[in-house]
Amino acid sequence: MSLKTLLVCLTTPDHAEELMKLAVPLARKHDAHLIGLHTIESLVVYPGIAVHVPEPAFAAFNDSQKAAADAIQAVFDKHTAPEDFQSEFRCIRAEAASATDRMVESARAADLVIMAHEDKAADRYDQRKAQAQLIRESGRPVIVVPLGYDGPEIGTSILLGWSDTREAARAAHDLVNLADEGAVVTVLRVGDASEDALEDSKGIDLAGMLSRHGLKAKLAHRTPLGAAVAEVLNQVAFEEGADLIATGAFGHSKAYDFVMGATTYALLKDAKLPVLFSK
DSSP states (O other): OOOOEEEEEOOSHHHHHHHHHHHHHHHHHHTOEEEEEEEEOOOOOOTTOOOOOOHHHHHHHHHHHHHHHHHHHHHHHHHHTTOSSOEEEEEEEOTTSOHHHHHHHHHTTOSEEEEEOOOTTTSOGGGTTHHHHHHHHSOSOEEEEOTTOOOOOSSSEEEEEOOSSHHHHHHHHHHHHHSOTTOEEEEEEESOTTSOGGGOHHHHHHHHHHHHTTOEEEEEEEOOTTOOHHHHHHHHHHHHTOSEEEEEOOOSOHHHHHHHOOHHHHHHHHOSSOEEEEO
16 A cells, blocks of 8 residues: 655745655655645634734734745745646635644645644744654654755655553554555664564564555664664664664653653754654
8 A cells, every 4th residue: 555645744934945845745745735824824813812803913923924924925936837736725714723733634635744844933832842742643654854954855765762661653554554565664773682683583573564555664773872762763874774764752751751752852952864753
């Protein structure tokens, strides 16, 4: 099964350029329907607060929202106009919900979601933490692209962060749909050195599954040696020349993540490559 519906969440014109450079080749490769989504913020006046918002303020707010949406659509149209695959730009109002809630709703009908890393300097307040919320709540795999990323097309060399968890299994099967025929997939287990790659029966079974899909799978193991798992994933991805990292996401409770930290949050904060998160 290949990807047939891609959703790219576009928040600012600058980020739109970066995301479209990744999304368009992927849509072309799979002859997928590409949806560009932008949410327009609602000006909310809370009940019980005695404040008068002048009509010119409403007009100025709406004009600024429209200008931003028009700039983003111009970027989307520029990248999709020369292509043969189907594409559409959707501009929807957040209304009473947040922008992130609208993204989650739209994501559930997509095979894959593509979005940029959080940018506190440019994202609106109602777009903050959208990446984590989509990964947790949409039920769809989400690729998060680093800010300013201008790397190669994805799908020829993928690093899979592997562990014996439901989330990692989802990532392994999700990457099958977007990997090129004959792509190299490095199945990396980070942990105690006592787990030898040649004796890792579950890893060997997984590599066999990937091979039957026409992928070139190989097993790797790294001992952290004091480094965080996210650092190890970034380093091995660089060593292997990977164009994408795939990993399970949020395998622990929110309380655990808040107290102990988590690989997912670390990658969301400082990944050097696009990361496919599966939950």
